[in-house]
Amino acid sequence: MPIALSGLSAIADDYDAILCDVWGVLHDGIHAHLDAADALRRFREKGPVVLMTNAPRPSSAVRSHLASLGAGKDAYDAILSSGDVVIKTLAEKDARRIYHIGPDRDLGLYNDAMTLVSDPEAADAVVIAGLRDDTVETPDDYRDEMARIAASGTPVLCANPDIVVERGDELVWCAGALAKLVEAAGRDAIWIGKPHGLAYDAAREKIFAHRPDAGRILVIGDGLPTDIRGASNQGYDALFLTDGIHAREVGGTGTPDPELVAERLAKDGLDSRYYAPRLSW
Structure with a gap:
C-alpha cells in the first residue's frame, strides 16, 4: 500500500x-x-x-x-x-533525411546537415515529436498516415512516449499516441524517453x-x-x-x-x- x-x-x-x-x-x-x-x-x-x-x-x-x-x-x-536522446540517436544512425511529425517548435531536434522530406519512404528516419496541432487534432486524424509510415519500412523514432499531458485544465495528445498507431499497424517504433x-x-x-x-x-x-x-x-x-x-x-x-x-x-x-x-x- x-x-x-x-x-x-x-x-x-x-x-x-x-x-x-x-x-x-x-x-x-x-x-x-x-x-x-x-x-x-x-x-x-x-x-x-x-x-x-x-x-x-x-x-x-x-x-x-x-x-x-x-x-x-x-x-x-x-x-x-x-x-537530447533523440539528437544523439539520430547522430549515431547518421540520419540525414528526416520525415518530421509535430509542431514547428520541435524542429530544434535537427541540425543544418539534415533535410526534412515530405515522403516517409524517402527518409532515413521518421521522427514523431507530437501532433502538428494538438489544440484541434486527435490521433484518429493520423491513422492513415501512421499506416503508410508502418508500411514504408523506415525506422520510426517516438520522441515523446507520453500519451497525454495536462495543459491547464485540459488533457492534450502526445507523440506516444501516434507511435502506438504505428505499432498497431505492424511496425515497431524506437521509444525514446521514460x-x-x-x-x-x-x-x-x-x-x-x-x-x-x-x-x-x-x-x-x-x-x-x-x-x-x-x-x-x-x-x-x-x-x-x-x-x-x-x-x-x-x-x-x-x-x-x-x-x-x-x-x-x-x-x-x-x-x-x-x-x-x-x-x-
Whole structure:
C-alpha cells in the first residue's frame, strides 16, 4: 500500500538524488507549481536533482521554458530531455533525411546537415515529436498516415512516449499516441524517453556527475506509464503525484483516495512507495 506523503522533507534524508518529471510536477503547461520548485531547491542542499522530461526538444529549450514560467534554475542541477536522446540517436544512425511529425517548435531536434522530406519512404528516419496541432487534432486524424509510415519500412523514432499531458485544465495528445498507431499497424517504433532504458542511462550520467556515489534515487512524477513505470523498471522508489493526468481516476484533484490510488497502481502492475497530490516540502 503506498504511503501518503505530507511533504518531501519527511523523506529527504532517505535519498541521495532525485529524478523528477517536469510537466505535471513543475508546471501544467501554463502555470508554474512554485511549491514544487521550492521543494526541489531545498532538497538540493542534500543531493542533486536531475529533471527528466519526455519533451521532444533540446534541454536548453526546456530550461528556457521553465525560466519563462518562473521555475528557475535553482530548482535543479541538470536536465535530461527526450530531445537530447533523440539528437544523439539520430547522430549515431547518421540520419540525414528526416520525415518530421509535430509542431514547428520541435524542429530544434535537427541540425543544418539534415533535410526534412515530405515522403516517409524517402527518409532515413521518421521522427514523431507530437501532433502538428494538438489544440484541434486527435490521433484518429493520423491513422492513415501512421499506416503508410508502418508500411514504408523506415525506422520510426517516438520522441515523446507520453500519451497525454495536462495543459491547464485540459488533457492534450502526445507523440506516444501516434507511435502506438504505428505499432498497431505492424511496425515497431524506437521509444525514446521514460520509461525506456536509454533515457535513464543518460540521466544517471548527469546524477553521477554531481554525486558519483548516489545510490538511493527517488523518482517523482505524475505519469503511471512513464514516470512510475520507469522507476519500477530501474528499481527506484517513486513518489506518485496524483493531481496530474490520473487525478480523475484516483479521487479527484487535491483529494486522492488511498484505496483508489492503490487500485490504479495495481491495475498497471505498478508500485509507488509514496503518493501525494502535488510536490511540496
